[in-house]
Amino acid sequence: MSAIAQKKTGSVVFKLSLKDLKHEWILTSCLVMAIAAVLAPLLLLFGLKYGIITWGREYLTQDPLYREIRPMTSKSFNKEWFEQMEQRDDVAFVMPMTRQIAATVKAHVKGKNTKKELNIIPTRAKDPLVLENGAAIPNKKECVLTRIAAEDLQAQMGDTIVAHAGRIIGGKYEYGALELKVSGILSVRASELKSMYVRLPILEAVERYKDGQAVPEFGWTGTTPKAYPLYDGLIISLPKKLGKVGEFSLCNRTGFTKIESLNNEQLLAKAGFQVAPEMAVYRLYTLRKPAGEESVTSVKNKLRGKNAHLFPWVAPIKAQLINSSGQEVAALSLASLSAGSAQALATGLSPIPPWGESRRPVSEMLKIMLPADLAIKGDNFSLKVSRENGTLSFPVAIMSERIPTGSIAFIPAELAGILKLYKARNIKFDDSLKEFVLFRRGYAGFRMYAKNISDVDGLRRFFAEKSLPVHTEIKEIKKVIELDRGMTLIFWLLAFVGITGSIASLIASLYASVERKKREMSVLRLIGLSGPKLFRFPIYQGIFIGSGGFILSTVLFGIFSALINSQFRPYVDKLLGFPMEAGVSFCRIPFFHMLAALSGTVIIAAVAAMVAAMRVTQYDPAEALRDE
Amino acid sequence: MNENSSKDTTVFGLNDVIKKREKGGNLFELHIGTFEIKTGEFIAIVGASGCGKSTLLDMLGLALKPTSAEEFTIRIPKNNTEFQIMTSSESELAEIRKTCLGYVLQSGGLLPFLTVAENIYLPCSLNGMANMTEHVENLVQRLKIEEQMPKKPQFLSGGQRQRVAIARALAHRPPIVLADEPTAAVDKLTAADIIVEFKTLTQEMGVTLLMVTHDVNLVSDVADRMFTFDVDKKSEQYTCSEFKETAI
Numbered sequence: 001m002s003a004i005a006q007k008k009t010g011s012v013v014f015k016l017s018l019k020d021l022k023h024e025w026i027l028t029s030c031l032v033m034a035i036a037a038v039l040a041p042l043l044l045l046f047g048l049k050y051g052i053i054t055w056g057r058e059y060l061t062q063d064p065l066y067r068e069i070r071p072m073t074s075k076s077f078n079k080e081w082f083e084q085m086e087q088r089d090d091v092a093f094v095m096p097m098t099r100q101i102a103a104t105v106k107a108h109v110k111g112k113n114t115k116k117e118l119n120i121i122p123t124r125a126k127d128p129l130v131l132e133n134g135a136a137i138p139n140k141k142e143c144v145l146t147r148i149a150a151e152d153l154q155a156q157m158g159d160t161i162v163a164h165a166g167r168i169i170g171g172k173y174e175y176g177a178l179e180l181k182v183s184g185i186l187s188v189r190a191s192e193l194k195s196m197y198v199r200l201p202i203l204e205a206v207e208r209y210k211d212g213q214a215v216p217e218f219g220w221t222g223t224t225p226k227a228y229p230l231y232d233g234l235i236i237s238l239p240k241k242l243g244k245v246g247e248f249s250l251c252n253r254t255g256f257t258k259i260e261s262l263n264n265e266q267l268l269a270k271a272g273f274q275v276a277p278e279m280a281v282y283r284l285y286t287l288r289k290p291a292g293e294e295s296v297t298s299v300k301n302k303l304r305g306k307n308a309h310l311f312p313w314v315a316p317i318k319a320q321l322i323n324s325s326g327q328e329v330a331a332l333s334l335a336s337l338s339a340g341s342a343q344a345l346a347t348g349l350s351p352i353p354p355w356g357e358s359r360r361p362v363s364e365m366l367k368i369m370l371p372a373d374l375a376i377k378g379d380n381f382s383l384k385v386s387r388e389n390g391t392l393s394f395p396v397a398i399m400s401e402r403i404p405t406g407s408i409a410f411i412p413a414e415l416a417g418i419l420k421l422y423k424a425r426n427i428k429f430d431d432s433l434k435e436f437v438l439f440r441r442g443y444a445g446f447r448m449y450a451k452n453i454s455d456v457d458g459l460r461r462f463f464a465e466k467s468l469p470v471h472t473e474i475k476e477i478k479k480v481i482e483l484d485r486g487m488t489l490i491f492w493l494l495a496f497v498g499i500t501g502s503i504a505s506l507i508a509s510l511y512a513s514v515e516r517k518k519r520e521m522s523v524l525r526l527i528g529l530s531g532p533k534l535f536r537f538p539i540y541q542g543i544f545i546g547s548g549g550f551i552l553s554t555v556l557f558g559i560f561s562a563l564i565n566s567q568f569r570p571y572v573d574k575l576l577g578f579p580m581e582a583g584v585s586f587c588r589i590p591f592f593h594m595l596a597a598l599s600g601t602v603i604i605a606a607v608a609a610m611v612a613a614m615r616v617t618q619y620d621p622a623e624a625l626r627d628e
Numbered sequence: 629m630n631e632n633s634s635k636d637t638t639v640f641g642l643n644d645v646i647k648k649r650e651k652g653g654n655l656f657e658l659h660i661g662t663f664e665i666k667t668g669e670f671i672a673i674v675g676a677s678g679c680g681k682s683t684l685l686d687m688l689g690l691a692l693k694p695t696s697a698e699e700f701t702i703r704i705p706k707n708n709t710e711f712q713i714m715t716s717s718e719s720e721l722a723e724i725r726k727t728c729l730g731y732v733l734q735s736g737g738l739l740p741f742l743t744v745a746e747n748i749y750l751p752c753s754l755n756g757m758a759n760m761t762e763h764v765e766n767l768v769q770r771l772k773i774e775e776q777m778p779k780k781p782q783f784l785s786g787g788q789r790q791r792v793a794i795a796r797a798l799a800h801r802p803p804i805v806l807a808d809e810p811t812a813a814v815d816k817l818t819a820a821d822i823i824v825e826f827k828t829l830t831q832e833m834g835v836t837l838l839m840v841t842h843d844v845n846l847v848s849d850v851a852d853r854m855f856t857f858d859v860d861k862k863s864e865q866y867t868c869s870e871f872k873e874t875a876i
Contacts, residue, residue, distance in 0.1 A: 012753050016742070023741030023780070523737045526691060528726020528754050530719045621725070622691035624737055 013533055016524070017540035020517070028545065031509050035549025038502040039601065040556040042495055043589065047561050049487040050593065051586035056480040060453045060473075063189055064128035067092065069448040069459050070471040074099055076442035079389070085448070090455035093126050096200060096443035098207045105206060107196065109153055110160040110179065116152045118145075118163070119193055121447070122200040128449045130197055135184025140199050142183035149194040150185045157182055163196070165206040165220075176209045176220030178202070204440070216432045226362075227427045227436035229417020230292055231336075233285030234299055235262075235271055235311040237347045241280040242306075249302055255295025256284040271313055272335035272408040276348025283313070290420055309347050311337060314416035316408070317385065321368075322393070324380035332383075332409045334368075336416030354401045355412050363434045365412040366395055372402035374409075383411075385419050392422050394429035394436070453477050503608050506545065510538050510612035521616050522624035531617035538616060542609025543602050550601045554594070561587040637703060639804055639836045640665040640688065641710065644698035647683050653865060658683050660871040663855075665836055667703075667803070670827055672851035673840045679857035680869040682808075685840050689731065689806050690721045704728060705803045726754055730797030730835075732807035732826075736789040738781040744792050745777040751800035760799065767795045770829060786813040787822065794826055798833065805830060807839040811846065819843075823850055848876055 021028045060066040077096065085094045097103075100119075108115045123130050123144065125137055135144045143163075145155060155161060159182045166175040180198065205215040214222035234256060242250075247259050262281045268274050275281060284299065296312055303310075314336040321330040339349050340357040355367050368383065370376065376398060383396045396411075403410065411419075418436050421427060430437045450456045456472050463470045514521060514537075524534055564587040589597070642663040649656045658680035665671055675681045686692035687700075690713065694700060701710040702724065711724065730751070731737065738747045748768065752760045768774050771791040776784055784792065790810050797805045810826070811819035823839075827850045830837040841847055847854065858870040 012750075016739075019746070020741040519737075520739050520741075523733070523739065525722070526689065526725060526731055526737075527751055528722055530722035532719075620691065621722075622686045622689070624691075624731075624733060 013529065013536050014540050017537045018544065020520075020537075021541055021544060024513075027513070028548075031506070031545045032548040032552055034505050034509070035502055035546060035601070035605075036552035036556060038498045038505075039549055039553035040560075042491075042498050043553050043557040043597065044560055044564070044587065045491055045494060046593070046597075047557060047587040047589045048564070049484075049491050050590070051588045053480065053484045053487065055586050056483065057453075060477055060480060062132070064132050064449055065189065066453050066473045066476060067128065067450045067456060068473065069450060069456065069463070071445050071463075072469045072471050074444040075468065076444065077446055078442040081442075082446070085446075090451050090459055091448060092451040093128055093447070093449040095122060095124055095127070095447050097122055097445040097447050098203055099444040103203060103206065105163040105165050105178075105196070106175075107153060107161050107163045109155045110162050112154060114153060115164075116149070116194060118149055118153075119195040120163070120203050120206060121195050121197050122203045123197040124200060127197075127447075129190055129447075130184070130186065133186040133190035135186055135197075138180075138183045138198060140201065141179075141181060142198075143180040144184040144186060144197040145182055146186050146191045146193060146195045147188045148192065149196060150182070152194055155182050155185075157185060161196070163206075165209045167210045167212065169212055169222075176206075176215060176218055178205075178218055214433075216430070224430070224433055224435055225438040227418045227421055227425070227438050228292065229312070229414045230290035230420045230424070231296065231312045231413075231417050232290055232315045232420065233283055233313040234291070234296060235267065235313050236282040236284065236299070236303065236308055237275045237279045237311070238282075238303075238306055238308045239279065240306075242282070247282070250282075250284055250299055254284070254298040254302065255289075255291040256286055256299065258285050258287060259283070260285075271311070271337070272316070272406065272410065273311075273337055274348075274350050279347055285313075290424075293417075307346075309339070309343050311339065312413040312417060314413070314420045317416060317419050319419075320384045320386075321376070321396075322382045322384050323378040325378075328384075329376055329378070329381065330370075330374055332370075333407070334411050334416060334419070335408045336413040337410045338413040351401075351403045351410070353410060353412070354399045361434070362415075362418075362436060365415045367397045367399055367412060367415075369399045369401055369403060369410040371407050371409060372404050374402075385422060387423055390426075392419070392427055392429065499604065502549075503604055506542060506605055506608035507611045510542055510545075510609050511615060513541070514538050514612045514616050518619060519624060522619050522621055525619060525621040526624040534616050535613045538612040539606050539609045542605040542612070546601045546605025547598070549605075550598050557589070561585070637667045638664050638701075638710075639667050639669075639703050641699055641701040641703075642697070643700075644696075645687070645694045645700055646696045647680075647687060647692070648695045649683065655866045656680070656683075656869070657867070658857075658869045658871065660684070663871065665838070667836055668831065668834045670830065670837045670850060670852045671839070672847035672854045673838065673856070674842065674844050674847065674854060674874075675857045676842060678867075679859050680871070681840050681842075681857070684871065685806060685808055685838075688838060689729065690725050702728065703803070726751070727800070728802050728804060730800070730802040730805040732790070732793045732797045732805065732810045734809045734812050735786075736781065736793040738789060738792060738796070740781055742780075743777065744773065744779055744781065744784070747781065747792060748777075748796045748799050751796060751802075755800050757800055763801070764795070764799050767798055767829070771795050771825060787815075787818040790814060790822055791825075794822070794829070798829060798835065801833065802835065804836045804838065807837065809841055810839065811841075811843075819846060823847065851876065 082094060082096060085091055103120045105118055105120055106115050107118045123137055127137060130137055130144055138144050143161060153161070161180050161182055163178045163180060164175040165178070166173060205218055209215050209220050209222060212222050214220060214224055251257055251259050260283050262270065262283050264274050264277050267281050270283060296310060300310055317334040319332050319334050320328045321332055323329050337353050338355065338357055339353055343349070344352040353369060355364065381396050381398055382393050384391050384393045418427065426439045426441060427436050428439055450459050456477060457474055460470055460472045460474055521534060565585045642660050645660040647658045673681060673684065683692070687694055693714065697714050700713040702713060704711050704724065742750065748764055768777065771794060773788060773791045773795065776788055776792065781789055781792065793810070811822055814822065823846055827837070839847060854874050854876050855871060856874045858872055860868045860870070862868055
């Protein structure tokens with residue numbers, strides 16, 4: 001037989017099977033309904049499972065609240081820590097935060113009287129809490145309010161907020177005021193707290209003010225945490241050598257731990273200066289912790305009456321001399337030396353520093369004495385000192401006096417001591433105060449958002465391992481995951497029972513149907529339909545009935561899911577413990593899953609039909625010839 | 629197609645064909661000596677029930693293979709070759725049934741889910757034959773069943789049903805038609821009518837007709853040759869039946 005004829009026979013079997021179903025349309029409808037009776041509830045169940053879980057996931061994913069990781073204890077987190085955290089793949093956003101207690105202000109809308117207490121929280125570019133709740137990141141003169149804060153203050157977008165940072169100093173209440181424009185109001189879900197989101201420097205200023213410090217940029221008065229000098233050692237020059245006991249006593253509870261006697265060459269090599277050759281010279285030094293001003297005083301006290309002269313000493317410091325146009329003029333090695341003219345005379349000091357004795361204020365210490373052969377042009381010089389993770393620059397005046405020999409430049413001992421401190425602490429030169437000011441070592445807390453809700457638990461465990469307990473919404477996340485698991489299990493159990501039932505029913509129905517049509521099947525075989533071809537007859541029917549059942553189920557699903565979506569929302573809200581957003585359907589099946597369900601049904605129907613089909617092939621064509 | 633083949637061509641060739649059957653401990657043996665059927669012949673096979681009529685029909689209808697056979701061939705007109713039944717597969721037999729045989733069964737054997745027209749055209753579509761309308765319409769007209777065409781078989785009388793069955797058996801122009809008691813469910817007068825019409829059609833088409841019946845009178849006037857069975861009950865458990873020709 002030709003291929004075309006083969007094809008035709010195939011389509012003949014297909015047409016015959018459909019005509020048979022049409023002929024027995026009542027039985028066919030019963031079968032279709034039987035399938036739909038099993039399938040429709042399964043679709044509804046799956047729709048509910050999918051809808052609720054998907055919605056729950058989306059809800060959690062959409063709301064940055066669930067990605068938030070909040071430290072539960074205060075610790076110091078430095079710049080490096082934040083840099084490290086920023087580089088993690090599971091972290092979407094991290095920024096420093098101050099101590100919570102220092103971060104409240106009293107605020108009111110300019111022109112209104114209602115004063116309310118607000119938390120101030122730092123924000124910066126990419127902050128998901130601000131960006132995903134309908135506001136833009138504020139600039140340095142703006143703030144973003146939470147909805148409840150805005151309501152409380154009766155503030156609108158564009159209003160000016162006056163924020164007062166208050167403190168009590170010496171029993172007196174004082175405050176620093178600051179004006180910020182409301183650039184955004186967050187949606188309700190963002191926070192239940194009355195908060196104001198501002199740039200970090202504003203929060204730092206408030207914190208500093210509350211700590212009693214001045215904030216010149218906002219015109220707030222107070223103290224300044226001035227930088228203090230630290231020394232590597234102390235050069236002592238005396239007319240007479242000390243005894244062993246005397247030497248030892250200088251290392252006893254003075255802050256210095258070692259003492260050595262130096263001749264003039266050694267002194268020159270160590271400190272860059274010399275004293276008269278008849279003088280006895282010692283170097284006191286420390287091995288680990290640098291010594292402070294108090295150590296110098298302590299040594300001074302012990303040497304009282306011995307006619308000793310002290311030169312605080314800092315090991316040579318590398319620095320760059322920069323001119324007003326920012327160009328490096330010279331790379332210098334700085335030595336420390338301060339001495340009054342009387343002291344210089346008494347010790348035969350060389351060179352003699354033109355700035356005299358070391359003393360405050362700092363403006364009088366910003367001086368440098370350069371070697372004679374260093375040619376310098378320009379004015380408004382500054383010195384730049386570098387360390388691993390930063391530089392410190394400050395203006396410096398070049399003394400007209402020059403050092404006749406050598407390549408070392410001298411700076412006042414106290415300035416050198418401050419540069420020594422810079423190795424350990426953060427210092428900046430405050431232009432308005434003309435002071436070296438200490439600033440924060442680190443931050444007490446942080447704000448962090450994970451990239452995904454699935455990253456939250458990993459980060460929580462990461463911090464737990466570092467003994468840093470954090471607060472996360474992992475419970476809410478787990479609730480959805482648990483719900484998903486539970487519903488999946490129930491779904492599959494029911495699906496198993498349902499599918500088994502429908503397979504059994506389909507097999508039974510199709511089998512009974514071909515058994516009833518035994519004679520017709522035999523006639524078909526007799527007039528030339530071979531077994532393998534007739535095998536398709538019940539299979540086509542099974543597929544048709546399965547598809548019909550599926551279509552009917554889809555219609556039922558459409559009706560009932562619409563009903564569920566419109567009628568049962570309040571109950572589901574209650575069940576979940578949080579409200580669903582409008583327009584979210586929690587009983588739905590995506591198109592792709594629907595297709596999968598259809599193909600699943602068709603495949604199962606075809607497999608069930610195969611049992612009946614096996615029976616058909618067993619029929620003897622001879623049966624048709626005999627009339628029972 | 630049959631117009632081309634000569635009258636003397638053997639359609640079925642059987643020699644020493646034996647079929648043994650066991651049913652409830654009783655052995656039945658049918659023996660066919662030499663049995664040749666020529667093209668266009670009307671062969672009547674007559675016998676009481678239990679003589680092996682149905683068994684013979686099953687074998688000639690290619691639905692049942694003999695236990696043994698010296699020779700059992702069928703001529704395929706398409707390439708004019710003799711086909712060995714004993715050595716062929718089920719699918720080959722199905723193919724021959726489809727192309728070379730037409731069946732008229734006792735109560736018609738019509739498919740209840742198809743209309744009369746669909747039933748009649750079914751062998752044509754199974755054979756992938758197009759342009760059979762003229763031929764089929766002619767058959768339908770001759771058998772006086774034009775008005776029944778759109779009906780389902782269940783709404784037809786017994787006689788109408790048999791006429792439809794005849795039309796279906798002839799629709800795809802098979803060289804051989806097997807009829808098994810085609811008039812069993814019909815009154816005598818109608819039966820005679822049907823048989824005459826049947827014979828006329830087969831003769832015109834040059835179709836070989838094998839008709840099994842228990843009613844000698846029905847076929848004695850129309851059949852070319854008549855065969856019957858010689859039943860020999862050898863014991864309680866063993867029955868032997870010998871197929872033989874008998875005079876009309």
